[in-house]
Amino acid sequence: MGSISVSREGLAKGRRWVVKIGSALLTDNGRGVNGAAISGWVEQIAELRQRGIEVVLVSSGAVAAGMDRLGWSRRPESIHQLQAAAAVGQSHLVQVYEQAFGRFDIRSAQILLDHDDLSNRTRYLNARSTLRTLLSLGAIPIVNENDTVVTDEIRFGDNDTLAALVANLVGADALLILTDADGLFSEDPCDNPDAELISEASALDPKLLEVAGDSRSGLGRGGMITKVRAAQLAARSGACTLIAGGARERVITRVWRGEPLGTLLLPEADPLAARKRWLAGQLQVRGSLILDDGAELALRDGGKSLLSVGVRAVDGRFRRGDLVSCRNGAGREIARGLVNYDSSESARILGQSSERFIDLLGYRDDDELIHRDNLILL
Ligand SMILES: Nc1ncnc2c1ncn2[C@@H]1O[C@H](COP(=O)(O)OP(=O)(O)O)[C@@H](O)[C@H]1O
Numbered sequence: 308m309g310s311i312s313v314s315r316e317g318l319a320k321g322r323r324w325v326v327k328i329g330s331a332l333l334t335d336n337g338r339g340v341n342g343a344a345i346s347g348w349v350e351q352i353a354e355l356r357q358r359g360i361e362v363v364l365v366s367s368g369a370v371a372a373g374m375d376r377l378g379w380s381r382r383p384e385s386i387h388q389l390q391a392a393a394a395v396g397q398s399h400l401v402q403v404y405e406q407a408f409g410r411f412d413i414r415s416a417q418i419l420l421d422h423d424d425l426s427n428r429t430r431y432l433n434a435r436s437t438l439r440t441l442l443s444l445g446a447i448p449i450v451n452e453n454d455t456v457v458t459d460e461i462r463f464g465d466n467d468t469l470a471a472l473v474a475n476l477v478g479a480d481a482l483l484i485l486t487d488a489d490g491l492f493s494e495d496p497c498d499n500p501d502a503e504l505i506s507e508a509s510a511l512d513p514k515l516l517e518v519a520g521d522s523r524s525g526l527g528r529g530g531m532i533t534k535v536r537a538a539q540l541a542a543r544s545g546a547c548t549l550i551a552g553g554a555r556e557r558v559i560t561r562v563w564r565g566e567p568l569g570t571l572l573l574p575e576a577d578p579l580a581a582r583k584r585w586l587a588g589q590l591q592v593r594g595s596l597i598l599d600d601g602a603e604l605a606l607r608d609g610g611k612s613l614l615s616v617g618v619r620a621v622d623g624r625f626r627r628g629d630l631v632s633c634r635n636g637a638g639r640e641i642a643r644g645l646v647n648y649d650s651s652e653s654a655r656i657l658g659q660s661s662e663r664f665i666d667l668l669g670y671r672d673d674d675e676l677i678h679r680d681n682l683i684l685l
Pocket residue numbers: 328329330331332367485486487488490491492493494495496497518519520521522523524526527528529530531532
């Protein structure tokens with residue numbers, strides 16, 4: 308297996324990965340969707356799943372696949388034609404994935420996101436809940452940008468940025484970016500075949516952006532620049548990023564084993580601390596929940612989610628998704644987190660178990676008042 312870098316071993320310990328597959332790889336250099344390659348990646352993702360790793364797939368390729376199906380040899384300039392190509396290509400792309408995952412008896416799910424979905428807090432939380440539910444059901448979400456509704460001003464354009472935001476969204480430990488280059492080189496290898504692979508660096512190292520160039524394939528969008536920026540974004544929530552050659556034999560499995568492939572870009576802080584800081588920096592505190600002793604213990608020592616049954620009082624006015632502080636009986640703040648029910652709903656369900664939510668609220672959404680992934684202990 309060769310030499311293994313210690314920090315790469317951390318990848319195998321990660322419980323949640325985002326795997327991004329770029330256009331250039333997926334479309335077999337413009338000749339339609341590469342079904343054989345997709346089968347190979349899907350088989351390896353199925354292996355990760357068996358090892359208990361939850362995977363969100365971010366897949367490009369809709370426009371390129373649509374161009375092929377429409378018989379267009381050149382990428383159109385007009386946004387409407389690009390959107391039409393994406394619509395034709397996306398349905399084909401997910402069909403290929405669904406078949407491939409079906410061979411392993413794994414359900415897949417299409418998620419199309421746009422900028423508003425990630426910048427509007429309610430939609431952000433809804434997207435997060437759906438992704439989390441899909442993962443808990445053992446399904447593989449397949450994410451792409453919702454190309455048919457986005458305009459130039461608001462589109463991500465490249466899926467590297469989208470993949471990093473999804474890594475933030477689901478609290479991923481690792482972002483694996485598969486592309487047609489074997490990683491980030493000291494120069495674009497298309498310009499200089501002797502360029503050297505950068506094996507490992509801090510995601511925030513400013514020199515990386517100097518060596519990262521644009522895309523050349525005419526199929527991909529962002530090149531290495533957007534991949535380095537994606538690593539910086541992912542690092543904010545504590546995820547490490549690995550950029551690797553997707554055409555390499557069994558690349559996902561080998562990366563999981565810690566083989567020194569590709570470029571590993573690490574967050575500077577301890578991942579958990581970075582994630583919590585990121586979460587804390589997101590929003591202002593809008594209210595408080597006063598916990599009973601049992602709930603305080605469950606949060607502090609048990610690393611549990613906060614359930615309404617352990618809440619004694621609600622203070623302030625807040626909406627679903629707001630940041631609230633959790634205080635003990637003495638009024639001391641012990642945690643902060645993103646709340647799943649607004650202040651009036653929280654007041655109605657306090658002290659009650661989630662089984663009573665339907666009687667008390669008329670609906671039952673999340674079982675937890677604050678999920679532990681969204682909770683920062685102080
Ligand atoms: N320093 C670099 N190291 C490696 N590749 C680079 C570098 N600078 C630019 N590139 C280009 O980035 C391309 C990968 O990005 P892109 O075409 O956007 O692919 P994808 O569709 O997978 O996102 C490579 O094919 C390569 O030409």
